[in-house]
Amino acid sequence: MKLFKNPFSLLFMFVIFSQCATGKEFETKVSFELGEVYYQEWSLDSKADVSGINIFISIEKNPKNIEFDSVYFHGKQTKLKLKSNSVYIGRFENRTKLKNDIIMSHEPYREYGNKVPVLTKKSPFQLKENVCIVSYKTSDKVKYFKIENINKK
Template identity: 45%
Template sequence: MILFRNCITLSIIAIVSLSFSQCASILKLQDTIAVDIGEVYYQSWVAGVKEGGSGINIYIPIKNKSAEIVLDSVYFKRKGVKLEETNPNLYIGRFSIATTKPDIVMTNKPFAEYGNKAPKIKQDSPFDLKEDECVLSFTERGKRKYYKITGIIKNKPIFYPSTPSKKL
């Protein structure tokens, strides 16, 4: 009977400890960031050629940034991408959507499938965001942090023209 009580007590302690350890893995958003962020906006685009694809670019203008902060990636519309620094004052996140699937070779000959590329794994957002919100991922003094940006403006989409036909 004493052994049974000890087992139940240990089980309860283990369950409670595990439930508290999961709280530490939740991503915490920062209230402030040592970066002066301008007006963030996004713009969808469509390529003018058949297999050019489409996507969304999110533009994050930076007016002034602490040297200790390195902007890394952005989560927007349930996806995450690495940020691209086009100049010291502008970061762009490029979310592209492929319109066609690549050709893959399926055969019973082992070396015939050599040129196939591994499928890309989708990087879903761990954040529950509204239509006009994104989360900026950055490192400050080597520690990963997250900051939510709200009020993102939607600009008119860009429809790139198709390539001109060759006239003989």
């Protein structure tokens, strides 16, 4: 128990265990080269019942053909989809109103036609407004890369 008598050893143990708790470390050296990264807000109608954000990630060089998986941005997570040969897009949708009414009743058969709401996955990361995290796979391992200073167009 002499280990915990020194306040610095206790602080050291706290730092070690707090970093292990996240389990997600960011890669600093990657084998791909990023191009332009930006996001755009969109809305389907003037009432803004359905709106969202699209994030565009351009890859200039990808010599190891890395498979990009997901993006974490503005407190949410979504899958990345290949838009063209070198541009990935992540689509985040916000619905402020439900299009279909939900029937609530004490009689279970009346609720039969209710549709299950679509929920977006929340991000495990707390990020600033212009920062995102990209997850990608290399040799069956998931790795994370942080992109900062993302512009809004």
